[in-house]
């Protein structure tokens with residue numbers, strides 16, 4: 001069956017893991033039967049800005065390999081005018097699928113995965129990257145720990161150059177909100193505004209500081225405090241990533 005050749009090495013396609021607009025992710029084997037993920041991007045229809053955004057994402061992914069184990073391993077890549085191949089480590093499952101398949105998350109997994117997510121996002125923030133679209137599908141489980149697979153740079157609708165560069169500390173707080181939503185989901189089995197089905201009403205609730213987010217009582221008081229601190233609507237008052245890394249939830253058992 002089908003093979004992919006990257007930098008002269010041949011890989012055998014086992015299955016397609018996912019597909020996006022012009023990208024596909026395959027699970028492949030090399031000649032030593034080692035498992036990898038290959039991301040393929042079709043550049044035929046891509047405009048110069050899109051190609052640039054993909055090259056930017058790859059440069060950052062390549063560089064950040066050195067700084068954290070919670071960033072997916074990029075072993076090699078091949079860029080031509082018509083396609084991109086990225087050879088990466090393969091996760092067993094992405095966090096979105098994992099969360100969908102289970103009703104409850106055990107407190108130890110949740111705490112461990114939270115630590116992994118914080119470390120990954122702290123790493124990209126330290127290099128001036130703000131994801132601004134963090135969701136469970138951006139993380140994969142590799143040998144029991146979570147790894148970030150993309151930085152939200154590729155194919156983002158580029159902020160038009162007129163957008164005034166906001167204070168980056170404030171923008172980083174957007175990623176804290178997103179992480180809080182993921183942790184909320186791992187705690188209560190639903191996202192903070194999931195019960196509001198009308199999209200407009202949901203949007204109003206999200207931005208309405210007088211609309212209270214429900215935090216049903218739980219035994220882990222440290223976890224409850226993390227959730228309430230992340231899901232503060234005013235970014236200035238919201239907890240920072242640095243403070244999250246020092247929070248008792250990460251350091252006190254249970």
Ligand SMILES: Cn1cc(Nc2nc(NC3CCCCC3)c3c(C#N)c[nH]c3n2)cn1
Pocket residue numbers: 017018019025037039072088089090091092093094097137140149
């Ligand atoms: C469902 N599932 C996922 C895996 N593992 C996996 N999925 C990856 N992307 C998936 C593409 C579809 C959406 C969810 C992420 C990548 C990846 C990139 N990009 C680099 N390594 C990976 N490993 C095994 N089953």
